[in-house]
Amino acid sequence: MSATVGLILRVTFLAFLYGFLALAMWMLWRSVVSKQINQGNLAIPGLTLSTKIGTETMVQSFAGTEVLIGRSLDCDFILEDSTVSSRHARLFYNLNQWWFEDLKSTNGSYLDGIRVEEPVVVKENDEFYCGDAIFTISIKPVEQEERRK
């Protein structure tokens, strides 16, 4: 009698213990997923870069979350300038902000005259140097309606 009841209690104990773990894990998973969904739903403010090469002005707009600048062909913004490294810098969208990060380029990157050592947030009309090339940033604000979606 004692043994049978004891066995039932033991099984119930393990069931509730794993019930606890399962619920906790499920909650964790939900919280991770919901964060991803939140981020995924957010509309990204479009980024437009413009630079002058000689007299010609290059303007390019981007829809993604990452823009790679450099001489290399796999970059998103390719420019032929010997002072620019093959993969010079990148812009990325994170936490509702556009960030600028120097990719350990030879000649460095400067924002407002200060050398960029680690990722910095950029805003509309910021100017930065990659080597000798000057870029101007334009960020298209997201419509309020779009954000609500």
Place this chain on the structure above:
Amino acid sequence: MSAKTATRSHSKQPRLLALAVLFLFFQTAALSLANGTRLHSEQLQPDWLVFVPFFVWLGGILALHKAIKRKLPNRDPWIFPTFAALVGWGMLTVWRLSPSLGQKQLGWFLVACVLFWLGLRTNRLSHLLKRYKYVWLLVGLLLIGLTFLVGVNPTGAGPQLWLEAFGFYFQPSEPLKLLMIVYLAAFFADQIKPNITLLGSVFPTLIMIGVAGLLLIGQRDLGTASLFVCLYALMLTVTTQKRRFLLLIPLAGIAAGLIGYFVFDIVRARIDIWLDPWAQASGNAYQLVQAQIAIAAGGLAGTGPGLGSPLFIPVAVSDFIFPAIAEETGLLGSSALILLMMILVIRGISIAQTTKTTFGRYLAFGIAAYLGLQTFFIVAGNLGLIPLTGVTFPFLSYGGSSLVTNLIAVMLLLKISSEQAAEPLPEPVRRPYRWVAAIFLILFTLLIAASSWLAIFQQKDLLAKPENPRWAVYDRYTPRGKILSQSGEELAVTTGEIGSYKREVLMPALSNTIGYTSGLYGQDGLELSQYDWLRGYSGRSYDTLWNYQLFYNQPPPGVDIKLNINAALQNTADTLLGDEKGAIVLVNATTGEIYAMASHPYFDANTLTENWEQLRQDPDAPMVNRTTQAAYPLGTLVNSLGLATYYNQPQSAVNVLPEVAGGQDEFCQAASDAFGEELGGYQSGCEAAAIALVQNLDPIVFLDQLEAFGLFSAPTFSLRTIEPDTKPDPAIFVTKPTSALEIQATPLQMALIAASITNDGLLPSPRLRNTYLSEDGQWTPFREGVLPVRVIESTAMERLRTSLIGNDKAFWFQSGHALTKDGQILTWYIGGTTEDWVATPLAIAVAIESNAPDLAQTIGSSLLSLFGTD
């Protein structure tokens, strides 16, 4: 965002908490029935006392829950229920292992709850902590310093890491861990940009860590010191965002190990234990070895709360609480425990990334890392993955200082979690947190893998180790099978009540054969070799075994076994041998069944506890079974063996043996006198005859024959036999013929050789067991298919029997003597039946440790002829 979290907290935390309450309630309820289950009780008689820790825990936790619900509506929803589950599990386990320590732990828990509550109400707590960081740290260091002056150890020996006040013990290194985290967090939060190249910005922390480390090393608390180094490395990683500091951890570990090994005895001992625990399984490594066996005893689902024997691990309540839990809740329970800690650590690290202040971020991270590291240190130590560090299992181990510190740490985590930042941290800042979280995930997975290795894959091996003492518990709760004689007389039975069963040997003179089983002194004899049968592991159906294991964590009642021993013959043998030292083995010459085996002096297995020391020290060695463990020199028994070899060869190949008359020396004269007739020198065991044989036989042929007789190999037998003698170099028979007389043999070996003489050259293998009582009530023979082996031509044995024929033509015999190494005289007698004998063919060997040929002759001929009249 904060409003959303708040609702989540409110709805989910009670559900998790309810599950924690439920699982602990059912665990407590199962534990309360454990004693009744062990005793196979039909009534439900719960032990209500075990509900005390549950209800105290429930009260404390509900009160705290109410307080945090009001004070911290935006808190993290996982931390509190997980922490509550761990603390409750710990208190229940400590109570189960030691109710008196369990009571103390309850007291500490209540104290910790009050401090928790006070902390919750202190609104500017984190400001105070941050502002007076050096004060807090110095207080911690001073307390450690005090242990050098007035430190004590509650157990009376070992490192003096505790302070004592009013009968309470307090271990300052526990709060120091938290104070150090507070200090480091506050310090790094004040730095705008901590950078290792700017030595100034980390230098003060280096000094403080160094001082704390030195103090701890001075106290030989290397475990806590290495914990500090690892914690520091993790803090540096997240504050500087440089991965290279992670390398500090293995480097510091190796350095601490190496330095510790050569400087501190305690560290050296721990590293030696870690490298090879089984080498000192009954010494320094006893605790670790018992811990591993306990984990194996738990297996997958555990023995059930209260049904295991975790108390075999010394001091299981503190450093070894993990294996204790693993034994009773199995791999399922121990993995769940690790996962619970994992949730706490992951949530802590995640809180660090979402909190408002830098100080809060570093503090939350520090606390999470501390909980994770300490869990890894202790569990990996218990599992033998790393050397033991002597740190506690957070929330579970017995110890007030540790419990109070950990509760305060959780309170801080909860407070930090409720102060969430509006915007998440930038990606590069968050990256190192993910590295650390990944490291902990890997480490904890490793712990679960190692537990599975011990509990599942190594289970059989570990449980079969002689260091596993659980059989002694089984002996008290389920009866062993009876040991019976061939005709059913009880030789050994289990008596007493369940819970205090005892083993009784009803024929004490047979104690050397039956052996003993005692929780104190272990098992020997048949009780050891037939353990599987007597315990019911063999001879019972899988269903029976499984049911007993599942319901009771006990083996089923044991299987009765019958021996070939004939009680009447055995009694006669014991009476005849009397007070003489020596041994008798009587066998069925065809089958090898042993009808009697006497070894004198003997001990009484029923009075083992009273006489143990005396028995062990007795120079007459009453606990040695002389039939299988006495290595007696052959002496002039060489005569029979030599004659057999001689008769086995074509006569043209050997010289004619010289006639040796009896009475060539005093011993064969005495033998001749004892038999009341003039025997030849060979039969009466004259040395001259033995030497003549050795000189006339080809030594290689002779030695090969001795080998065939089994003198240089141990027979397969149900009792422990002595290591057989090694085959000598044939050349020595030429240079020193008497060396043949020094070859050693046991009475059992000689009885088997005698059987081969009776049995026309077929050597049987010895059989002590006859049948077992199977589950369907039938006496079933043991399946032992070892057939007799031909060791010599039958004609040779016929001629030998003729040469050794006795007065009564139905028997052959040879008398012999030997000189033992310490100059004592040993009398031998081997004999058997001839073709004139009409009943079961028999053989006997008698060895007496004195010059007593007439006694040997009486014993031999009486036992042989008695069987016929039986």
